[in-house]
Amino acid sequence: MTVEELAKELTSGNRRALAKAITLVESTKSADKSKANKLLSLLQASRDTIRVGISGVPGVGKSTFIESLGNLLIGKGHKVAVLAVDPSSPTTGGSILGDKTRMETLSSKKEAFIRPSPTSGTLGGVAKKTREAMMLCEAAGYDVILVETVGVGQSEFEVASMVDCFLVMMLPGGGDSLQGIKRGILEITDILVVNKADGDQKKLAEQARSEYQNAFHLLSPKIEGVEVAFQTTSALEGRGISETWDAVESFVNILKEKTLFNKLRDEQDINWFKRLTEDALIERLWNEAEQKNLAHDLMNKIRKNEISPSAAAAMMAAKVNDNNGK
Ligand SMILES: Nc1nc2c(ncn2[C@@H]2O[C@H](COP(=O)(O)OP(=O)(O)O)[C@@H](O)[C@H]2O)c(=O)[nH]1
Numbered sequence: 001m002t003v004e005e006l007a008k009e010l011t012s013g014n015r016r017a018l019a020k021a022i023t024l025v026e027s028t029k030s031a032d033k034s035k036a037n038k039l040l041s042l043l044q045a046s047r048d049t050i051r052v053g054i055s056g057v058p059g060v061g062k063s064t065f066i067e068s069l070g071n072l073l074i075g076k077g078h079k080v081a082v083l084a085v086d087p088s089s090p091t092t093g094g095s096i097l098g099d100k101t102r103m104e105t106l107s108s109k110k111e112a113f114i115r116p117s118p119t120s121g122t123l124g125g126v127a128k129k130t131r132e133a134m135m136l137c138e139a140a141g142y143d144v145i146l147v148e149t150v151g152v153g154q155s156e157f158e159v160a161s162m163v164d165c166f167l168v169m170m171l172p173g174g175g176d177s178l179q180g181i182k183r184g185i186l187e188i189t190d191i192l193v194v195n196k197a198d199g200d201q202k203k204l205a206e207q208a209r210s211e212y213q214n215a216f217h218l219l220s221p222k223i224e225g226v227e228v229a230f231q232t233t234s235a236l237e238g239r240g241i242s243e244t245w246d247a248v249e250s251f252v253n254i255l256k257e258k259t260l261f262n263k264l265r266d267e268q269d270i271n272w273f274k275r276l277t278e279d280a281l282i283e284r285l286w287n288e289a290e291q292k293n294l295a296h297d298l299m300n301k302i303r304k305n306e307i308s309p310s311a312a313a314a315m316m317a318a319k320v321n322d323n324n325g326k
């Protein structure tokens, strides 16, 4: 299939073409990279979509929540794509594989597309593919993109920087719930959900929610005039899901009213462009033959205390400048 044919199939909503296209952009082969770029240039990704990041520790109920939310959204006439960013399982293809059993009804629906985490190494790599995958899903007509990510390492910050609305799921932790919250997370949260508000834990969940709410009052808002929403849910029993979606929609509507929605996406695109450019330059920096040799020599000298790191860096930079002048 040519890239043009793939683009056409994808735009017509063919899910297999979409899956194939994502595999293409995930590929690290250089022939595939140029095909992938061509494909992306042929596609028109709509901005009339909602991108939601869903984060939380493993076991908090993200996949169960997405199953419930996804079905609700399909009922409302949306087409839903679920992508996973899980740096903790680079070789198994992400925990979402196991999660597919938790998304059984959703994964069987033709209005849903579920994609496990890409297998490529580093987090930056994983998240990079996720941005491209998101665009492909949008070009294929999916208008709600849910990105599931584990609350481990940098992944949630990466995901927060590529979505319109960032939802953080918490367990009903009782009195010490605030200690469990990760540094920096409060600042990137748009909606906070305390899940598993059922059975014995219902009261605890309510209590945790109000504790979080109080803690957030002490912070200046992420966006002026936009308040964080707080919700308790039982993903298992399907309660609070609809209210949570209402909160997402009203968050997005406020962004649009304030003409921040497009600005936010523009900024994200520009930051992404910078990141990709930097990555490409760094790749060249360490891999171009002459520079590689010099770097190797300098590292040996540093080990033997024959040169200081800063002097070595100056020499390296001079070499790069020379090469660029050629
Ligand atoms: N009691 C209760 N259990 C839940 C709820 N949501 C998820 N679970 C259970 O918690 C476990 C982890 O759920 P999962 O969706 O895989 O969590 P994830 O790792 O965050 O994706 C599963 O056994 C779920 O059945 C909930 O709202 N209430």
Ligand SMILES: [Mg+2]
Pocket (backbone or CB within 6 Å): 062, 063, 064, 095, 096, 099, 148
């Ligand atoms: Mg999961």
